[in-house]
Amino acid sequence: MKKGFKYVFMTLLVVALMLGSFLLGNKMAITTGDKVILNKSDFNIYSKTNQMKAVIDKYFLFDVDERKLEDGVYKGLFKGLNDPYSEYLTKEEFDSFKQSTSGEYKGIGIFITVTEDNLIQVVSPIKDSPAFKAGIKPDDIIYSVNGKVYPGDKLNEATAIMKGKDGDEVKLVIKRKNSTGAYDSIDMDLKVEKIKLLTVESKVIDDLGYLHISQFGEHTYKEFTENYEELKSQNVKGIIIDLRNNPGGLKDSCVKIADYLLPEGPIVKTVDKNKKEEVDMSDAKEENIPMVVLINGGSASASEILSGAIKDYKKATIVGENSYGKGIVQTIAPAKSFGIDDNGAIKLTVQEYFTPKDNKIHEIGVKPDIEVKLPDDIINFGPDFIDTDTQLQKAIEILK
Incomplete structure (x- = not known):
């Protein structure tokens, strides 16, 4: 367990024991004077997360990447909002976002989103990009990247591969709805390029x-x-x-x-x-x-x-x-x-x-x-x- 992660929960437990609580409707709040620090619902989230982390530490078979686990906790919090546009971004993801609005980045040249049924959907390809030249269309579903299936909640992992390095080859399986409402499967091979975006x-x-x-x-x-x-x-x-x-x-x-x-x-x-x-x-x-x-x-x-x-x-x-x-x-x-x-x-x-x-x-x-x-x-x-x-x-x- 990360030292800082453990410290947060130890502090919360000490605060709970020392300061007591009072009721706010059906919620309990831990307070110092007039200031509410933590209500009962929030405290339960932190407490359960700490307990689950203890179970992982004790029983999980494989080595744990503490950084990824911590990022996953934060991402999961926003995932619970059931809003595909709200999310926690790691430093690397935030840097990538800033790059995409600045006018130049590497990738295959598509804008994507997550559908309500947890699929990665193309909003649009960038003109003259590898994706555009390959014939990717709005509403296409990106089913797999380099042979691995990626649902919507793995969007950032899929994006990292599609951004890659100059010259990297990316193999996509696209699902495209036909006139009958069924989905056709289309294989595409694309290369990562520097996308200069004159808008x-x-x-x-x-x-x-x-x-x-x-x-x-x-x-x-x-x-x-x-x-x-x-x-x-x-x-x-x-x-x-x-x-x-x-x-x-x-x-x-x-x-x-x-x-x-x-x-x-x-x-x-x-x-x-x-x-x-x-x-x-x-x-x-x-x-x-x-x-x-x-x-x-x-x-x-x-x-x-x-x-x-x-x-x-x-x-x-x-x-x-x-x-x-x-x-x-x-x-x-x-x-x-x-x-x-x-x-x-x-x-x-x-x-x-x-x-x-x-x-x-x-x-x-x-x-x-x-x-x-x-x-x-x-x-x-x-x-x-x-x-x-x-x-x-x-x-x-x-x-x-």
């Missing part, structure tokens, strides 16, 4: 501007405004903003882009567990070039904040398929910022968000003004695949 790309299609935002990172607002202004300087007659397969990212980045595009008024309202509301506002400056926004089932979170606000203001026609439906906000911060002596981080769902017209997004999504589905056999989309990209074709038709 905004632009192009001129005839006399129209096209902007694709792959995710909302630290530099996305700057990239977006630079590309947007460059398109304006070429006298384009309309702008297509492509949010397809954009899994979200940093809320602040998305709100800045919404402020840049929209007239004065609310952009997004967030509400916490105490019903406290916060509203992000747009100033009076706005853009007035005709616009179409493209979304699909891989458009999630911050993408839905932006597309939902644009739809409410009728600033653009929304084209494509219903978005993912992730209308909740997470905060992620070092554990030390909460006064916890730990080098990891806490990621926790703290708010739900609503569009300017108070429309709920979570588990509902943003419905397009004009629904257009890509054919089932089409993997790639965008200007390079305009002959088969029916959603982009529709956007061009509307602006023309």
Whole structure:
């Protein structure tokens, strides 16, 4: 047992014996003066954990990695919330997260989440990444990595392998739902590469501007405004903003882009567990070039904040398929910022968000003004695949 781990429980037991207790409804609290240190429910958790650790120490056959065991305790605490977006991150995992929002990291190039039935699901592949070129699609299930099956609660282990080192080969088995509702099994061999993530790309299609935002990172607002202004300087007659397969990212980045595009008024309202509301506002400056926004089932979170606000203001026609439906906000911060002596981080769902017209997004999504589905056999989309990209074709038709 780790010295610090044992010390915590010994201290708690001494406090319980020395200070006594009183009742708070059906809960017992250990106190010093007017300050509640620990209620009965919390004390039971710590006490049982200590007892179970003693059983492991006494009977478990194999050597115990104390660090992994300790991390597992913290991860299990958040797992009990039954929220796939709340978790404890080790220092290594937190470093990896920061790297992914900074614009460059190693991997196969996919954004993933955990489903309610504990499966690892693809939110979207990153354009031109190994996963994108191999044909991985949103909603694909990652069944196994290098021959080992990984359920959702092993997400971080699977991710560590898929990030690997440059040139590492990763063998995936993908489960993809077919037209009958059954799952087909697909084998894929991919190589780990350095993924440089320019989050905004632009192009001129005839006399129209096209902007694709792959995710909302630290530099996305700057990239977006630079590309947007460059398109304006070429006298384009309309702008297509492509949010397809954009899994979200940093809320602040998305709100800045919404402020840049929209007239004065609310952009997004967030509400916490105490019903406290916060509203992000747009100033009076706005853009007035005709616009179409493209979304699909891989458009999630911050993408839905932006597309939902644009739809409410009728600033653009929304084209494509219903978005993912992730209308909740997470905060992620070092554990030390909460006064916890730990080098990891806490990621926790703290708010739900609503569009300017108070429309709920979570588990509902943003419905397009004009629904257009890509054919089932089409993997790639965008200007390079305009002959088969029916959603982009529709956007061009509307602006023309």
